[in-house]
Amino acid sequence: MDNNATDKKKSSNQENQKAKMRLDEKISSVAFGRLTKIDADKNVPRIRVCVLGLAAVGKTAVVVRYLTNRFIGEYCSGKDLLYKKTIKIDGFPSQIEIADTSNDSADFSFPTVHVSWADACIVVYSIGNSSSFEAAATMLEKIQSLKMPFYLPVLLLANQKDLEHLRQVRVEDGQALAVQNNCHFAELSAAEDVEGVELTMTALFREVRTLKSQRTAVRQKKPSLMHVTKLFSSLIGRSSGSSFSEADGEKPKLKSSSTASSLHTSDESESKANTPTEKEVKSNKGIKKRPSFSL
Numbered sequence: 290m291d292n293n294a295t296d297k298k299k300s301s302n303q304e305n306q307k308a309k310m311r312l313d314e315k316i317s318s319v320a321f322g323r324l325t326k327i328d329a330d331k332n333v334p335r336i337r338v339c340v341l342g343l344a345a346v347g348k349t350a351v352v353v354r355y356l357t358n359r360f361i362g363e364y365c366s367g368k369d370l371l372y373k374k375t376i377k378i379d380g381f382p383s384q385i386e387i388a389d390t391s392n393d394s395a396d397f398s399f400p401t402v403h404v405s406w407a408d409a410c411i412v413v414y415s416i417g418n419s420s421s422f423e424a425a426a427t428m429l430e431k432i433q434s435l436k437m438p439f440y441l442p443v444l445l446l447a448n449q450k451d452l453e454h455l456r457q458v459r460v461e462d463g464q465a466l467a468v469q470n471n472c473h474f475a476e477l478s479a480a481e482d483v484e485g486v487e488l489t490m491t492a493l494f495r496e497v498r499t500l501k502s503q504r505t506a507v508r509q510k511k512p513s514l515m516h517v518t519k520l521f522s523s524l525i526g527r528s529s530g531s532s533f534s535e536a537d538g539e540k541p542k543l544k545s546s547s548t549a550s551s552l553h554t555s556d557e558s559e560s561k562a563n564t565p566t567e568k569e570v571k572s573n574k575g576i577k578k579r580p581s582f583s584l
């Protein structure tokens with residue numbers, strides 16, 4: 290290659306790089322512009338999604354299509370981005386956070402941190418690129434092993450459906466991979482399928498929101514240690530004469546009582562003082578009967 294051609298290539302690369310940076314800035318500001326407003330409302334549930342897949346399968350194109358309704362034909366990101374937006378699902382607001390991971394095929398590394406952070410994942414491959422499908426299969430396995438034993442909603446997304454003439458991955462293969470990994474499947478085109486992107490993403494967000502509210506409800510129903518302590522206190526303590534000290538969340542202390550004699554207490558003298566004498570034991574004095582109760 291002569292010097293002229295090398296210079297031309299260099300300057301075109303620089304131009305591409307500048308264009309990408311401008312777009313990055315534009316999208317970031319679109320996404321982060323509403324941040325202050327969103328963060329102010331702590332009552333809005335948060336849904337965190339990680340998008341992953343091999344380079345150039347259209348991860349950013351799908352996300353940007355969903356968030357802005359636009360298709361960015363020339364966009365090609367070289368860095369991870371975090372998008373935030375408040376959307377309404379079935380009339381209720383949710384704060385969506387989407388981590389769009391970037392992949393340089395020469396240096397692929399699984400985004401463990403992003404996946405651990407996420408409430409759901411979208412694994413994207415291109416129907417025109419069988420390597421991206423194989424990579425998606427590996428990523429699904431890794432997601433499962435990272436999140437086990439918990440269930441994580443995952444969407445396997447076959448993108449670039451409009452490029453039918455370049456198809457390398459059959460729809461059935463995508464479906465089979467999704468079944469194998471217990472995840473959702475959709476085949477669409479970020480370039481042409483505006484409604485498909487909207488419906489598919491919303492369905493995933495809806496599932497996450499439902500799961501999160503169910504988990505919160507379960508957590509609220511679960512009795513805390515303090516509740517259990519209080520329950521036993523009221524069942525055993527009151528009737529047997531022993532009671533737990535419930536001073537502002539302190540470790541429960543066993544107050545002096547006749548039944549305390551059989552338990553190890555830190556205060557030996559107190560324990561001894563309350564230990565019934567041999568005489569009392571024989572005559573059954575000083576020992577109160579443990580009340581019978583049923584839970």
Ligand SMILES: Nc1nc2c(ncn2[C@@H]2O[C@H](COP(=O)(O)OP(=O)(O)OP(=O)(O)O)[C@@H](O)[C@H]2O)c(=O)[nH]1
Nearest residue numbers: 344345346347348349350362365392449478479480
């Ligand atoms: N025809 C067609 N092109 C698409 C579609 N989705 C994305 N592209 C194009 O594919 C190229 C790569 O898209 P990106 O969204 O940058 O891909 P990416 O997966 O985010 O790439 P990295 O950020 O490098 O990991 C861009 O030129 C897009 O315009 C689609 O559905 N159809």
